[in-house]
Amino acid sequence: xxxxxxxxxxxxxxxxxxxxxxxxxxxxxxxxxxxxxxxxxxxxxxxxxxxxxxxxxxxxxxxxxxxxxxxxxxxxxxxxxxxxxxxxxxxxxxxxxxxxxxxxxxxxxxxxxxxxxxxxxxxxxxxxxxxxxxxxxxxxxxxxxxxxxxxxxxxxxxxxxxxxxxxxxxxxxxxxxxxxxxxxxxxxxxxxxxxxxxxxxxxxxxxxxxxxxxxxxxxxxxxxxxxxxxxxxxxxxxxxxxxxxxxxxxxxxxxxxxxxxxxxxxxxxxxx
Amino acid sequence: xxxxxxxxxxxxxxxxxxxxxxxxxxxxxxxxxxxxxxxxxxxxxxxxxxxxxxxxxxxxxxxxxxxxxxxxxxxxxxxxxxxxxxxxxxxxxxxxxxxxxxxxxxxxxxxxxxxxxxxxxxxxxxxxxxxxxxxxxxxxxxxxxxxxxxxxxxxxxxxxxxxxxxxxxxxxxxxxxxxxxxxxxxxxxxxxxxxxxxxxxxxxxxxxxxxxxxxxxxxxxxxxxxxxxxxxxxxxxxxxxxxxxxxxxxxxxxxxxxxxxxxxxxxxxxxxxxxxxxxxxxxxxxxxxxxxxx
Amino acid sequence: xxxxxxxxxxxxxxxxxxxxxxxxxxxxxxxxxxxxxxxxxxxxxxxxxxxxxxxxxxxxxxxxxxxxxxxxxxxxxxxxxxxxxxxxxxxxxxxxxxxxxxxxxxxxxxxxxxxxxxxxxxxxxxxxxxxxxxxxxxxxxxxxxxxxxxxxxxxxxxxxxxxxxxxxxxxxxxxxxxxxxxxxxxxxxxxxxxxxxxxxxxxxxxxxxxxxxxxxxxxxxxxxxxxxxxxxxxxxxxxxxxxxxxxxxxxxxxxxxxxxxxxxxxxxxxxxxxxxxxxxxxxxxxxxxxxxxxxxxxxxxxxxxxxxxxxxxxxxxxxxxxxxxxxxxxxxxxxxxxxxxxxxxxxxxxxxxxxxxxx
Numbered sequence: 001x002x003x004x005x006x007x008x009x010x011x012x013x014x015x016x017x018x019x020x021x022x023x024x025x026x027x028x029x030x031x032x033x034x035x036x037x038x039x040x041x042x043x044x045x046x047x048x049x050x051x052x053x054x055x056x057x058x059x060x061x062x063x064x065x066x067x068x069x070x071x072x073x074x075x076x077x078x079x080x081x082x083x084x085x086x087x088x089x090x091x092x093x094x095x096x097x098x099x100x101x102x103x104x105x106x107x108x109x110x111x112x113x114x115x116x117x118x119x120x121x122x123x124x125x126x127x128x129x130x131x132x133x134x135x136x137x138x139x140x141x142x143x144x145x146x147x148x149x150x151x152x153x154x155x156x157x158x159x160x161x162x163x164x165x166x167x168x169x170x171x172x173x174x175x176x177x178x179x180x181x182x183x184x185x186x187x188x189x190x191x192x193x194x195x196x197x198x199x200x201x202x203x204x205x206x207x208x209x210x211x212x213x214x215x216x217x218x219x220x221x222x223x224x225x226x227x228x229x230x231x232x233x234x235x236x237x238x239x240x241x242x243x244x245x246x247x248x249x250x251x252x253x254x255x256x257x258x259x260x261x262x263x264x265x266x267x268x269x270x271x272x
Numbered sequence: 273x274x275x276x277x278x279x280x281x282x283x284x285x286x287x288x289x290x291x292x293x294x295x296x297x298x299x300x301x302x303x304x305x306x307x308x309x310x311x312x313x314x315x316x317x318x319x320x321x322x323x324x325x326x327x328x329x330x331x332x333x334x335x336x337x338x339x340x341x342x343x344x345x346x347x348x349x350x351x352x353x354x355x356x357x358x359x360x361x362x363x364x365x366x367x368x369x370x371x372x373x374x375x376x377x378x379x380x381x382x383x384x385x386x387x388x389x390x391x392x393x394x395x396x397x398x399x400x401x402x403x404x405x406x407x408x409x410x411x412x413x414x415x416x417x418x419x420x421x422x423x424x425x426x427x428x429x430x431x432x433x434x435x436x437x438x439x440x441x442x443x444x445x446x447x448x449x450x451x452x453x454x455x456x457x458x459x460x461x462x463x464x465x466x467x468x469x470x471x472x473x474x475x476x477x478x479x480x481x482x483x484x485x486x487x488x489x490x491x492x493x494x495x496x497x498x499x500x501x502x503x504x505x506x507x508x509x510x511x512x513x514x515x516x517x518x519x520x521x522x523x524x525x526x527x528x529x530x531x532x533x534x535x536x537x538x539x540x541x542x543x544x545x546x547x548x549x550x551x552x553x554x555x556x557x558x559x560x561x562x563x564x565x566x
Numbered sequence: 567x568x569x570x571x572x573x574x575x576x577x578x579x580x581x582x583x584x585x586x587x588x589x590x591x592x593x594x595x596x597x598x599x600x601x602x603x604x605x606x607x608x609x610x611x612x613x614x615x616x617x618x619x620x621x622x623x624x625x626x627x628x629x630x631x632x633x634x635x636x637x638x639x640x641x642x643x644x645x646x647x648x649x650x651x652x653x654x655x656x657x658x659x660x661x662x663x664x665x666x667x668x669x670x671x672x673x674x675x676x677x678x679x680x681x682x683x684x685x686x687x688x689x690x691x692x693x694x695x696x697x698x699x700x701x702x703x704x705x706x707x708x709x710x711x712x713x714x715x716x717x718x719x720x721x722x723x724x725x726x727x728x729x730x731x732x733x734x735x736x737x738x739x740x741x742x743x744x745x746x747x748x749x750x751x752x753x754x755x756x757x758x759x760x761x762x763x764x765x766x767x768x769x770x771x772x773x774x775x776x777x778x779x780x781x782x783x784x785x786x787x788x789x790x791x792x793x794x795x796x797x798x799x800x801x802x803x804x805x806x807x808x809x810x811x812x813x814x815x816x817x818x819x820x821x822x823x824x825x826x827x828x829x830x831x832x833x834x835x836x837x838x839x840x841x842x843x844x845x846x847x848x849x850x851x852x853x854x855x856x857x858x859x860x861x862x863x864x865x866x867x868x869x870x871x872x873x874x875x876x877x878x879x880x881x882x883x884x885x886x887x888x889x890x891x892x893x894x895x896x897x898x899x900x901x902x903x904x905x906x907x908x909x910x911x912x913x914x915x916x917x918x919x920x921x922x923x924x925x
Contacts, residue, residue, distance in 0.1 A: 009472065013366045013369070013372070016362065016363070016366055017363070017366050017367070017372075017378045017382075018378075020359075020363055020378075020381075020382050020443075021377075021378050021381035021382060023440065024381050024382050024383075024384055024385050024440070024444065025381050025384065027385070027393060027396050027397065027400065027440070028384065028388075030396060030399075030400055030406060031392075031396045034396070034399060042399055043399070043402055043404060043405070044404050045400075045402070045404055045405045045406035045407075045408065045409035045410075047406055047409065047410075087292050087293050087296065088293060090289050090290070090292060090293065091289060091290040091292070091293035091294070093289060094285075094286060094287075094288070094289025094290040095289075095290060097286075097289075098282055098283075098285055098286030098289065099286075100283065100286055103286060103287075103290070106290075106294070110297070113297075113301060113302070113305075115493075115497050115550050115551070115554060116301070116305060116547060116550075117497065117500060117501045117522070117543070117546045117547060117550055118501060118522075119501055119503075119521065119522045119525050119526075119543045119546050120304075120305060120308050120540075120543040120544060120546060120547050121300075121301065121304045121305065121308065122525070122526075122529070122543075123308060123311065123525070123529050123536050123539055123540055123543065124303070124304035124305075124307040124308045124311065124540075125300065125304050126529070126530075127307075127536070128303075128304065143296070143300065144300040144301075146296055147292070147293040147294075147295075147296035147297045147300070147301075149297070149301075152293060163649060163651065165647040165648070165649050165650075165651035166651050166653065168613075168616075168618050168645070168647065168651065169645070169647060169651035169652075169653075169712075170653075170664075171617070171618060171637075171638045171639065172616060172617075172618075172638045172639060172643065172644065172645050172665070173639060173664050173665035173668060173716075174637075174638075174639030174640075174665055174668045174669055175639075175668055177285045177288075177289075179668065181289070184653060187655040188653070188654055188655055190655075202387075205389065206389040206390050206391070208390055208391050208503075208504050209503050209504065209522075209526070213526075213530060224389050224390075224391040224392070225391070227391055227392065227395065228391045228394075228395065228508055230395070231395050231398060231508065238399050241395050241399065242395075242396070242399070244392075244395070245389075245391075245392035245393075245395050245396050246392075248389045248391055248392040249387075249388045249389055249392040249393075252387050252388070252389060253387055253388070256384075256387040260380070263387075264383075264448055264452075277634075277635035278617065278619075278620035278621075278634075278635060279620040282620070
């Protein structure tokens with residue numbers, strides 16, 4: 001490390017990373033500062049903590065029915081995640097364990113559909129939900145995403161590491177196929193389930209476009225949707241908006257910090 | 273040959289496990305895609321539609337707003353995806369160094385943006401890029417600019433804001449893929465190159481990048497699909513404006529279907545443009561990245 | 567303690583036939599070892615008996631009952647897997663009682679049976695541990711214990727020792743032999759290691775390419791192999807094959823000359839050969855004698871000599887193939903460059919071009 005060129009390289013490396021880290025962190029910092037300032041101060045770019053925090057929180061709770069929004073968000077994300085994991089892990093396991101030439105073709109078809117943009121689905125889905133009188137219901141949000149091709153693929157990949165001899169042993173022990181799935185596969189693969197839970201919960205929690213289309217009354221809205229609606233006011237109250245943004249970000253942020261390794265594993269999982 | 277009972281029960285189970293997912297995908301994916309294709313040949317307003325043949329396709333070519341949305345989307349794609357992936361690769365390379373002090377701290381910081389909700393970060397960015405907002409304040413105080421930039425009011429700068437926002441949100445996500453792939457590369461390859469006197473930049477360019485090719489392809493495809501569907505950021509940060517300068521195809525479809533008097537048939541046609549783009553670009557990317565040694 | 571009977575058993579994957587018609591009778595309480603090189607179908611055959619692979623054609627009977635379509639758990643079998651296949655999320659006790667739980671056996675009885683099996687294998691102190699907290703040998707014993715708990719009619723072992731180190735393998739081999747004595751059950755055991763087969767089996771089934779090459783008691787296979795494949799597979803180091811030619815045949819006798827050693831002429835009691843036929847002469851490394859002690863002498867160039875103390879292995883070559891000679895005399899008596907050894911007609915085997923034994 002005595003070589004001046006190498007030293008320069010080191011310095012450049014730290015400079016690059018420090019700048020990147022600063023840019024990455026700054027909006028979080030800004031969100032916190034903003035929540036303590038008045039709307040006028042946020043607009044003026046006041047970069048120090050203010051005294052309006054409790055005022056903003058109070059306004060946030062009076063403008064919006066926050067407990068109801070939180071319930072909606074957690075309910076939709078929670079039920080949606082549970083159903084997605086069950087349905088999609090069943091399929092991922094099924095595709096990997098019970099191979100047949102025809103099912104491989106079906107799977108290849110699913111992979112092709114993986115890149116179908118949601119924009120191509122949303123109009124028919126909306127009309128379908130309208131016909132079924134499901135507009136503005138939890139079902140309308142949850143059902144379309146329960147069978148997730150990505151999560152099926154994720155579980156199929158993970159199942160490749162599931163020892164086949166365990167299934168053989170369980171068969172000889174007298175378990176039916178569904179019992180093998182329930183009593184052997186699921187407990188053995190719990191870290192896969194944990195990682196998948198994080199990805200799916202995140203996706204459900206952060207979903208914006210589909211709830212925007214389907215959820216129409218205030219008492220059905222999710223927290224993210226309500227937060228988004230705060231800025232569509234003619235003159236948004238930015239302090240309150242920041243409080244909303246904090247509420248919308250906090251759950252995923254907490255999950256991330258508690259389960260950082262699982263979180264990253266989950267994201268990487270499908271491309272192994 | 274009659275199948276044995278065991279072989280038959282394997283078949284039954286094979287379908288039983290995937291059937292719930294297949295049924296749901298059939299209802300909520302296959303059927304809507306086909307319906308949407310059929311719809312793209314329909315014209316009319318609201319629920320009253322009639323067969324229009326290629327009317328919608330003709331309308332596409334004469335619709336300046338569509339042309340604008342298409343060029344905007346492709347512009348975002350062409351500028352944002354390369355910037356983001358190059359940054360992600362650089363950060364990953366800088367972090368892939370066990371002697372680096374504060375390595376996990378840097379990694380966590382750069383990864384953090386992709387933990388936020390799209391809505392939350394979009395509203396925060398909108399506040400930051402106000403005319404008197406914090407970004408202008410900082411640039412002014414650093415004397416990088418002489419007068420405030422009209423970020424959200426100018427068509428060019430609005431596009432810059434969108435590109436910057438998406439890059440902020442997704443660079444760390446892509447970096448994690450690269451970092452994981454880099455850590456799977458055998459260290460002794462680099463040691464051998466060092467002993468052979470290969471300089472650092474050449475180790476990066478001739479060793480790391482080729483070995484990361486599959487991951488780079490993967491992230492390129494994922495980012496392309498994501499950018500082609502861009503909706504949340506333009507809808508929340510710039511509202512597609514000013515004067516449609518950040519209008520994307522997805523946003524246009526949304527507007528056609530749910531904002532104005534619904535024109536579902538035409539909106540479906542626009543949505544098939546995205547399908548087509550995703551298909552074409554995926555094929556091109558696989559073609560470009562295919563292994564030439566094979 | 568059931569017998570197992572296979573009749574014309576075949577396994578076909580698409581257009582690929584892996585088991586090409588196997589007929590086999592396994593008596594109750596017999597220890598049978600399936601042995602053969604990898605890919606010979608021995609594991610597939612075992613899995614078909616277990617019910618893990620459907621039988622494409624033919625019949626399988628266990629205890630006189632046709633079992634082709636019976637669920638694995640109802641066949642009266644238990645299986646020990648190569649990777650042990652212990653459920654990682656259960657303790658040893660839970661692993662061993664798992665099958666009984668699903669057979670709706672009352673809890674107290676499960677506990678009794680598990681404890682009994684634990685006693686046989688001395689698993690007592692390990693009962694509340696998880697598989698990942700056990701050594702390889704301990705896992706193996708738990709896997710065997712799990713099989714014992716089910717009180718099966720037939721034990722199936724699929725290469726159970728191949729994941730253990732050499733020392734432990736010998737130890738577990740003895741343990742399995744002891745268990746067979748103690749439990750008096752039918753055991754079907756798959757291995758690619760002929761030493762395991764020789765030491766454990768009452769009856770060895772040698773398989774190759776989905777077909778049974780020979781069935782017999784270990785020493786019968788050693789003394790009287792039916793063909794060149796079995797001759798080469800059973801015995802260690804393996805049998806040497808020397809190219810030879812029949813120069814005279816008749817009256818139940820044939821005289822052969824080694825192709826690379828024309829000085830060695832040997833007269834053997836065989837029928838069904840004619841003069842001029844090309845044959846292979848099989849001689850086990852341990853059957854080479856001192857010069858003049860046998861029926862013919864031959865002198866070989868030494869490539870390498872390995873001295874292991876009590877025995878020495880001398881490596882030479884004939885027809886490009888390595889040739890191994892086992893000698894028990896002192897290392898000083900083995901020369902540096904050449905060695906002269908004798909072969910006896912009574913301890914040599916003749917095989918025709920197709921690898922079939924000529925008797």
